[in-house]
Amino acid sequence: MAEELERKIPRNTDKRRAAICGGTLGRENRYYIRGQVVDIGITEEMTDPKDWDLFTGLYKGQEKEITPFLDYGLESVRKPILLAEIVDGSGKVLHRSPEIRGDESGFFFHEFTFPLPPGNYQFHIHFLKPDSYRQFGKDLAYLNTPGKHELVSQSLIGKGALRILSEEYSGLVTTSDIDQTYLATDIHSNKGKISTLFETSEQKLPLPGMPILFRELRENTNDSPLCFISASPHFFRRTLLSTFRAQQVRTESLHLKYLEGTIKGMVDKFWDTLSHPTRFLTEGLWGALERVRKFAGSSFQSLFDQLAYKLTILLRDRIYLPTNSKEILMGDNTESDYLIFILYQIILTGALQGKELEDYLYKLNFLGRDAITRDNAKLIRELAEENRRIHGDINPVELVLVNKTELGPSSEEMQWNVRGALPTGIDPWKISELKPYLPTDGALGFALILVEKEILDLSSVLKIAGEMAGQWFEGKVIDSDFLLELANKLELPKEAQPIHKKFVKTLKEVLET
Known part of the structure; x- marks a missing residue:
């Protein structure tokens, strides 16, 4: 029996180096690429390069089996030196980057200012060599092991989709949260948090109607871009990319949180403060230790909090969007989305700026959390100033939608929370x-x-509504009666009430036929 079980469990016999990228969105004269270089364990059956999807970093058929837990153990490649190619639809290489140097965890980022006409492109990532003696020695030792040969058999290790918008683009760009906005993720119980690590793409269920909503939004707005921001860890990337494909949701960009980087930052800041005598001379012993305490506390909280992380991503991505583009922001009430989306607008319009903005963020205590470090507050200030230099003091946000779940505060509580968090005079x-x-x-x-x-x-x-029928929601299947119940009890602004009445009437007529 044991021998039979052993034969059924595939064993990794080799490694394959891959760049996990996703996609990116930019404008004609400024755009970027990003990703992480990792080593993936492979079996004897997974050696044919033709069966690998370089956009997701998955082997054929693996998209139905991959889980975040399986990706948690991927080996990052230290300090990779890479080259990126921008490729058009015909496969022609339009531009090559200089050497791109990744960090100690294999993450890389490179900004381009090479002009590209609006359209859809690909970027190809080629591995050149590691800029790390430790990684070089590790690779050499591995390749000298009998039977090990796959690791760097080809330089092309990953691909990503790149969409370029016209500098004159004035259409919509939608940015959405994932958990409890798009996916029905149980993130508020220990069981749910653990379960999500083991879910395949087929087991990650959307909130009823959300996939078709995203498809309809794209179809009715001349293929407007859709981007996702989630505080889920970076090792969810391959699973989420597979989820999007399975649910036929096309996205230009997916941002996930790098948790190990936060932990490393805590350690580095601690030793930086303690190892520099000038810290003690300028701040005193207790001042320096208080700085460490504040940083450690807020950094630890930021492992779970979203405010600084999402605000930073929104501001950074805005730099690469056309000035006249309009944004739709989607989130939920379970975390800080509703405050983040308001702060984003306040910052871009210049209502809060400079040292005043930095100090406000550093002292912000939203829902009892100290989530923004001084370093993050400075970064947000810098991003705000760069955005205002590029685009001016304008608010690009057209619409902010927040999914009101039972896991979060009521509408009245949300408004109370926001007013209590903002500076006096800003309503x-x-x-x-x-x-x-x-x-x-x-x-x-x-x-x-x-x-x-x-x-x-x-x-x-x-x-x-038709797509929602038959789906599972709030512990039961959505039948005709439940669908009408959901439609009737919607919370909507008064401007949408006439449309709501018309929809409910039409839905009743359709269901009764």
Whole structure:
């Protein structure tokens, strides 16, 4: 029996070096690529290069089996030296980067200013060599092992999709959270947090109607881009990319959080403070130790918190978007999305700037959390200033939608939380330049607000309702009665009430036929 079980379990016999990239969105004269170089364990059957998807870093058929837990153990390649090629649809190489140097965990980032016409491209990542004696020695020792040969058999180790928008683009760009906005992830119980590590792409269920909402939004807005930001760890990337494909959701970009980097930053800051006498001379012993305590506390909290992380990503990505592009932001009420999306607008309009902004962020205590370190506050300030230099003091946000779940505060509590967190004199509900979030209920609520804003039409909402039928939600299957119940109890702004009444009436007629 043991021998039979042993034969059924595939054993890794070799390694394959891969760049896990995802995609990226930019504009004609400024864009970037990013990713991580890792070594993936492979079996004897996984050696044919033709069967590897270089966009996801997965072997043929593996997209149905991969889980975040399996990717947690991927070996990062220390300080890889890479070369990137920008390739058009015909396979022609349009531009090559200089050498790109990754960090100690294999992560790399490179910005391009080589002009590209608007359109869809690919970037190809080639591995040149490691810039680390430790990694070089590790590779050499591995390749000298009998039977080991796959590791660096070819220089092309990964691909990514690159979409370039015109500098004059004035259309929409949608940025969405994932957990409890798109996917029905149980992130508030220990069981749920552990379970999500072992879920395959087929087991990661969307909130009813969300995949078709994203498809309808793209179809009705001339193929407007869709980007995702999640505080899930970076080793969720291959699973989430497979999930998007399985649910037919096309995305231009996926941002995930690098947790090990936060931990490393805590350790580095501790030793940096203790090993520099000038810290003690300028701040005194207790001042220096207090700085370490604050940094360690907020860094530890940032492992779980989203505020500094998401705000940084939004501001950084805005640099690479056309000035006149309009943004739709989607999130939920279980974390800090509703405050993040308001702060983003306040920062871009210059209502809060400079040292005042930095100090405010450093002292911010939202929902009892100290989540922003001084370093992160400075970074956000720098990104804000760069955005305002490029785009001016304008608010690009067209619409903010927040999914109101039972796991988070009510609409009244959210408003109370936001007003309590913002500086005196800044009330987003009284400043005409700002777009306060609109709390609603899932895909139907999102869609009806988009209809009221003339972004979707009523037929799209009916398609979404039809897709929801038969799906699992709140512990039961959505049948006709439950669908009508969900449609009737939607929380919507008063401007959307006429559309809501028309939709409910039409839905009843459809269900009764």
